[in-house]
Amino acid sequence: DPKIIQKPKYLVAVTGSEKILICEQYLGHNAMYWYRQSAKKPLEFMFSYSYQKLMDNQTASSRFQPQSSKKNHLDLQITALKPDDSATYFCASSQDRGSSDYTFGSGTRLLVI
Amino acid sequence: GEQVEQLPSSLIVQEGASVLINCSYTDSASVYFPWYKQEPGKRLQFIIDIRSNMERKQNQRLTLLFDKKTKHLSLHITATQPGDSAIYFCSARPGTQVVGQLTFGSGTRLQVYA
Numbered sequence: 383d384p385k386i387i388q389k390p391k392y393l394v395a396v397t398g399s400e401k402i403l404i405c406e407q408y409l410g411h412n413a414m415y416w417y418r419q420s421a422k423k424p425l426e427f428m429f430s431y432s433y434q435k436l437m438d439n440q441t442a443s444s445r446f447q448p449q450s451s452k453k454n455h456l457d458l459q460i461t462a463l464k465p466d467d468s469a470t471y472f473c474a475s476s477q478d479r480g481s482s483d484y485t486f487g488s489g490t491r492l493l494v495i
Numbered sequence: 496g497e498q499v500e501q502l503p504s505s506l507i508v509q510e511g512a513s514v515l516i517n518c519s520y521t522d523s524a525s526v527y528f529p530w531y532k533q534e535p536g537k538r539l540q541f542i543i544d545i546r547s548n549m550e551r552k553q554n555q556r557l558t559l560l561f562d563k564k565t566k567h568l569s570l571h572i573t574a575t576q577p578g579d580s581a582i583y584f585c586s587a588r589p590g591t592q593v594v595g596q597l598t599f600g601s602g603t604r605l606q607v608y609a
Binding site: 472484 | 600602
């Protein structure tokens with residue numbers, strides 16, 4: 383029974399379009415994160431949220447916007463999609479920002495054509 | 496910022512063999528080093544961690560060694576099984592500033608054949 387749910391599992395998008403990647407966690411964690419894994423780079427940190435507030439942002443492009451409508455949700459909106467955005471996007475959570483124990487979701491594999 | 500390098504990039508061994516995965520980092524402010532395993536198509540799964548005030552940690556067939564002076568870690572897996580086949584990731588987290596953010600190595604793909 384997955385405790386972090388990411389939807390969809392696979393996503394194909396056209397260049398220039400906009401997509402939202404969904405992440406919900408049922409662990410009662412207060413901190414949530416987004417990471418990206420592409421063919422060319424290791425797993426990269428993108429954002430961290432704590433109690434629904436943005437804490438850290440390592441993404442250069444404003445095309446990537448996290449959205450937290452509830453404490454256990456952290457969605458990722460990507461606008462003006464480019465082929466270079468093709469990657470697997472992982473959501474993760476931990477009890478707090480300082481917690482050691484991360485739990486990862488199973489990822490959303492995005493292909494931009 | 497922190498950079499984490501992992502070697503080798505891939506390993507192929509026969510069941511029962513031992514393997515060693517090396518990891519080095521650059522930022523002396525990093526204090527926590529979790530390792531993850533990713534089986535094909537599955538989520539990253541935590542396997543073992545170590546803090547910078549320790550030199551060694553063991554969890555069943557996994558032994559993690561840490562050298563603060565050389566900024567180097569090594570993960571030793573003994574008596575490998577086909578179920579150990581996965582990509583193994585080293586990561587580092589600073590103790591100050593950006594708490595919570597992990598910097599990952601590029602991974603080591605381990606294949607264990609029967």
